[in-house]
Amino acid sequence: MELYLDTANLTAIERLSRQFPLQGVTTNPSIVAAAGKPLAQLLPAIRELVGPRARLFAQVLAERADEMVAEAQALRQLDPDLVIKVPVCGEGLAAIKRLSLLEIPSLGTAVYTPMQGLLAALAGASYVAPYVNRIDAQGGSGLVAVRELQQLLTLHAPHCQVLAASFKTPRQALDCLLTGASAITLPVDVTDQLIHSPAVDAALAKFRLDWQQAFGA
Template sequence: MSVYLDTSDIEQIKILSDLLPIAGVTTNPTIVAKSGVKMLNLLPRIRDALDGDGLIFGQVISTNADDIVAEALKLNQMVDNFIVKIPVNMQGVKAIKRLKNEGVTTLGTAIYTSQQAFFAALAGASFVAPYINRIDMLTGNAIETVESISNLLSHHAQTCQILGASFKNTKQVIDCLSIRQASVTIPVALVHQMMENPCVNEAIDQFNQDWLDCFGSLSH
């Protein structure tokens, strides 16, 4: 079980990777476009923000297998511990299979169905990323889909990991993490929602006040 940040916000990557056990950072073309910085310059900044640790995921924009492979090989040279994200359709699975033979680690993304995940894993993807909220909006059964993927992987591709993505609320995150083999990548705003609870601060204030009332200062 691992938690990744789904962002290109360099300052938040620095802050949250210092505070929390973050395994790395995921991006996609939309996230990169929002940063206004192309991958060639963005990926090294993310690597520095992670202090050289963790995995970095970046996605191809090519759409046919030959171009996907060429782009993936180029991206794979930009930073260490890089995982190439490839949308899972016919051309994507073909590219994943070829990249496996090239020794390039891949993640099958844009997963809406268990059969997509199955073929991506069988082709050699090390990760598959089901789109939790998007599946929920289409069918309302995202967690059941992740459970089905988990069962398929346990039988047919034990080395492939689930990396849940596309979350809109904290319940979706926790429900996904409750499934075997599942890790998650979370937007920065949701990370803060998960960890910032006013009740905790109220409890700390009460503990400190009780200590002050008894001992006169916050010291041992």
Template sequence: MKLILDTGNVEEIKLLSDILPIDGVTTNPTIVSKEKKKFTDLIAEIGEIVGEDIPIHAQVLSTKCEDIIEEAQFISALRKNMYVKIPVTSEGLKAIKELSKRGINITATAIFTAHQGFLAAKAGAKFVAPYVNRLDNISADGVGTVNDLVQIIDQYGFDCEVLAASFKNAQQVLELMRCGVHSVTVPPDIARAMMNHPLTDWSVDQFIKDWENAFGKGSKTNN
């Protein structure tokens, strides 16, 4: 399973990518707007941190097919391993179909049904990104929808991965790991929740305390 960070904050990306084996970074217009930086400058900064071999996903703002195609080509040319996020509207699906023929890497986004994900994969998207928590917020089954989509993608052998997005907590991520999701994109707080636990810190403190009681403060195994 790929672990991707869903943020445009370069400090968070630097900190977490130093600790965790990150497989990419996703952004969207809302995330980019929070950083108060020029879009191209922000993508360049993120690229400097993660390196050219790590994918970055960035989203178009256009809504008409011809405009989406033009904007997608601009975004795709910004760096190596650039994925263009395109919402699965009818115009978006039309653009995905054409752009995939041109060799542009597409991440289909704003997916709320398995049908939408299937159509985007069939159109040539490399990633399909269903929104887990936003589905839960409308009394739908976010995890169940992603599970359905994973099975569809695997069953039909699409050259595409399900990239689950929109998480409220780490438990949602765990439930998707159980169903074999291909990749997840999580904000920094969820990434921290996945790796941290107060009992781990307590255990480390207790180990040190017991060791120092026996061998003296500051003593280590190589002393």
């Protein structure tokens, strides 16, 4: 199982990469824009924080396949181990096919249906990212989509992994993992909720109080 952090906040990455067993960091254009720094500055800074073995993801913005491939190659100049996120549309599928031939790993992103994810996998993507909460918000079931996509990949494209994204609660993440999804990426607030609990805080405070009353500081 692979756990990723979905952010470009360097302070959060530094803190959570020290505490959590993270495999790396995922970003998208909106996340990078919120950080206020271009990828040329962000990617080296993130790499320095997470180390050489972590996996980083960044997304292309171009709309045509040839431009997506050129942008992917430029991004890989910033980080040679970068996984390129490509939206799963017609031009995106064409780009994923070409990236596969160039041996550049890609992630099919903005996945809303299992068949959409399967097509990205068959085109050569190493990961596909179903948008769990966004599917729910549109009246579907993100969990069902993840389950069906995982079944399709197991049967027809075992080289590709589900990297489930778009979470609002830890429960959504847990349910996706229980379906067999092998990777998830979480925003900072949901990652914090995995370990922080008022009940845990109260228990630790009680332990300290009991010890101090019995033995002092």
